[in-house]
Amino acid sequence: MIKISGLIKRFEDTEALTSLTMKVNKGSIYGLLGSNGAGKTTLLKTLAGIYQEDEGEVQISEEPVFENESLKQRLIMVPDTLYFFPGFTVEEMADFYRKIYHRWTEERYRQLESVFGISRQQKIQKLSKGMQRQVAFWLSLSVMPDIMILDEPLDGLDSVMRQKVKNLLVQDVAEREMTIIISSHNLREMEDFCDHVGILHQGKLLLEKDLDELKKDIHKIQIAFKETPPEEMFQKMNILHTEKRGSVHLMIIRGVKEKLIEEFKAFQPVIVDILPLTLEEIFIYEMGDHAYEVDQVIFA
Numbered sequence: 366m367i368k369i370s371g372l373i374k375r376f377e378d379t380e381a382l383t384s385l386t387m388k389v390n391k392g393s394i395y396g397l398l399g400s401n402g403a404g405k406t407t408l409l410k411t412l413a414g415i416y417q418e419d420e421g422e423v424q425i426s427e428e429p430v431f432e433n434e435s436l437k438q439r440l441i442m443v444p445d446t447l448y449f450f451p452g453f454t455v456e457e458m459a460d461f462y463r464k465i466y467h468r469w470t471e472e473r474y475r476q477l478e479s480v481f482g483i484s485r486q487q488k489i490q491k492l493s494k495g496m497q498r499q500v501a502f503w504l505s506l507s508v509m510p511d512i513m514i515l516d517e518p519l520d521g522l523d524s525v526m527r528q529k530v531k532n533l534l535v536q537d538v539a540e541r542e543m544t545i546i547i548s549s550h551n552l553r554e555m556e557d558f559c560d561h562v563g564i565l566h567q568g569k570l571l572l573e574k575d576l577d578e579l580k581k582d583i584h585k586i587q588i589a590f591k592e593t594p595p596e597e598m599f600q601k602m603n604i605l606h607t608e609k610r611g612s613v614h615l616m617i618i619r620g621v622k623e624k625l626i627e628e629f630k631a632f633q634p635v636i637v638d639i640l641p642l643t644l645e646e647i648f649i650y651e652m653g654d655h656a657y658e659v660d661q662v663i664f665a
């Protein structure tokens with residue numbers, strides 16, 4: 366379990382993280398979304414123990430992360446800007462990882478060699494940017510981490526490789542209960558991958574959601590009545606958004622689907638359609654006052 370409470374991180378006169386609190390469960394894939402400068406990298410680096418918090422607490426398994434050598438054996442960060450020693454081959458870099466990380470697993474390293482199809486003798490800096498990213502995943506997964514902290518890791522990978530990497534990560538989550546915290550600008554990219562999403566804005570979490578719960582409880586309903594039901598019926602429902610096109614009401618409603626349909630049926634509607642709702646729509650309707658910021662994150 367990862368627990369962050371009241372985290373403040375400052376850089377001279379900038380407060381990059383402002384009293385931030387969040388929790389990530391073991392075996393979860395947590396997507397951290399936010400526009401440029403929201404504080405994603407700062408949060409991830411603090412979580413990885415690269416930055417020290419100015420105030421508040423950052424704990425993994427109830428231990429503070431900063432300067433915690435044994436905890437750092439169990440976590441690995443793939444940063445947005447990768448670093449490899451100049452002139453090193455994949456094998457030489459792997460040797461460095463072997464010496465540092467006690468949980469390095471040779472079998473995994475060999476198995477992933479065939480997945481990525483890159484030669485171990487290849488000089489890393491001569492590889493393309495996307496291929497260097499693949500090497501970063503290859504080495505990081507060979508460490509068998511409990512926690513992977515990924516800063517916009519899919520940028521620069523082609524769509525086939527994106528899917529391949531996502532599959533590898535999900536496999537480790539399923540088999541070993543690895544926990545992933547992954548930052549992105551793109552909600553669409555995270556939708557099918559994460560089970561939790563947090564939206565960071567100006568150093569604060571605006572919203573934190575379990576995606577399954579979120580999708581379960583919110584519906585887009587298109588409905589038309591022969592006779593308009595009394596206003597009180599709509600008033601007692603948790604309607605987030607409503608529009609009327611001729612005699613058709615289009616509503617975004619929170620609640621249990623079957624119960625909502627039941628309530629409407631009492632008024633003999635002539636049409637009742639439950640339409641699929643995208644995560645983008647859910648976030649926008651959910652956010653109310655912060656819709657603008659969410660809009661920026663989603664469409665950035």
Ligand SMILES: Nc1ncnc2c1ncn2[C@@H]1O[C@H](COP(=O)(O)OP(=O)(O)OP(=O)(O)O)[C@@H](O)[C@H]1O
Nearest residue numbers: 376379380381399400401402403404405406407408
């Ligand atoms: N090393 C630093 N020195 C000074 N200010 C910094 C430093 N790192 C980050 N900041 C500031 O902290 C704030 C958050 O930056 P951060 O890099 O964490 O955002 P981000 O969400 O990762 O952005 P992006 O999506 O553009 O990568 C910004 O205002 C940035 O200017």
